[in-house]
Amino acid sequence: MVRHRPDRRRPRRRAGWSEDHVRRLLWRAGFGATAAEARRWARRGRAATIDWVLDGPPGGARLRGRAPHVEGRRLDPVNEWGDDVLWWLDRMVRSTHPLAEKMTLFWHDHFATADQETPLLLAQNRLLRRHALGSFRALLGAITRDPAMQLFLSLADSPKEAPNENYARELMELFTLGGGYTERDVREAARALTGYRSEWDDRGLVAIRWDPEQHDGGVKRILGRRGRFGVEELLDLVCAHPRHAPFMAEKLWSWFVATPPSRATVRSLAGVYRRSGLRIGPVVRAILEHPALYRNLDAPDMVKSPVVYVAGALRASGSSITHGYPVWLLETMGQRLFRPPSVAGWDGGPAWMSTNAVVQRFAFGNFLVSYGRPQVREGSVKATLPPREALELAREAVGSPPISPRTRRALTRLAARWFDDIPKDWRDQADWRAESLQRTLRHLLIAGPEAQLC
């Protein structure tokens, strides 16, 4: 674990609320903070920052900065390979409401869907964003009817004579309860979920339609209740189950905080969730206001997922999407958007830091230094720049990330010795070496150990 003291060079604006707090919050609830954002929100204070994170800017979210393009062409997320990934990655980088994107990513992991037509997955992505911080019950209803989900878990065309149990099982296991149900509950729920039919033509899926003739309207016994339950009644039943609120509270907590919540915290968050009418926003607010989120600011303990790492580095450095390379890198890092490994989503945590994944994170550092905003322009750096100033120049180029005194000492020492093999009287002609030093420092700041955690 990398432990470092908060950097004392940065001014603290308000008691109990510093740039370090802002950075922690904006990484956990988004994709990091630029240096300007850290300064601005440290000045504004805790309450104003959390309001902004939750609500986004007045007038709604928008995308700012340079629109994405790949080798001169605009993105075509439906038809071009990988452009769906770049399209969403760009939203994470440029959105003025990063929490909405972070929560869309949460739901993409929670309601993990893969192997479906790109237009269907993009439609599901819009659905998840629309409901990201709203009513869970409304989201559950929408995702149950969502064509990509219906096809992925064989809900469409589930025959009433032999109902398919895929969706019923995941509804209880992964989506709402996590346990506390029986095999009979799954079988009976599968009966309640029958009645959807898919219609196709030459161009693919036309629609998923409700066909009352295909629905099993008989009496079912589910989670201790008896009745002629249909789809909506089943969704109401699982949402009203005593296990549901703690399940969602714990799942949401683990998205923002690396250490498990205490029982009291789960009880408290579940209470917030129930009192709000199963709305996500109030629970997220309670987590973002919780002191545990800001514990050990000098020792970050949450591994950035590949997507968060890549989007965060692009965002912090002011870079835009200009190449398809991140698509391949994200895949080899273990997290390709729209392709979760299973219905259970990604494992996450330390699993992101496999040997190969770390190599790919280093490769991404190379990519950003070569093609992103942090690239070093010829003639832009002098070899006579003192080592400390060289390091500060590199930090500014990648978004001024905080670094521990230990890393600062190591990088300053590297800068001081970079020219040791060159005679001192040649130094003023060695600017090309200063450029390679800048590239190295920037790369280490983007890809070093401290950049992997938040």
Added chain:
Amino acid sequence: MLARLGIAVAALAACAATGALAAKRPATAVGVGEREFRIAVYRESVPPGPVRFNVTNRGEDRHDLVVRDRDGRELARTGEIPAGGQASLRVRLSAGTYRLRCDVADHARRGMRARIRVVRPSER
């Protein structure tokens, strides 16, 4: 990735053999998803000129994609694409309707057929 490149290269070689390889100018990309036993084409129509079919096999069996004109003449085909694999097929198309199908086993008979219209922008 190497497998995908191999498929793309094979597809391009097949195009060249049939004289269908279009000149190197920007092609209209068309996403195509294949599964048992459907072909989903993400664009209803495209303008005349080079078209690049980006094919993803979302099914469990191997599939291919064959482009034929309305008289049944084969214009281009991919190699067989493994489950989860991708291939790219570039072909120049003039105005008209074209048939897309999977030629593996009896997949076309079981439903793996689709059409794409090529229309001039003024007629769209």
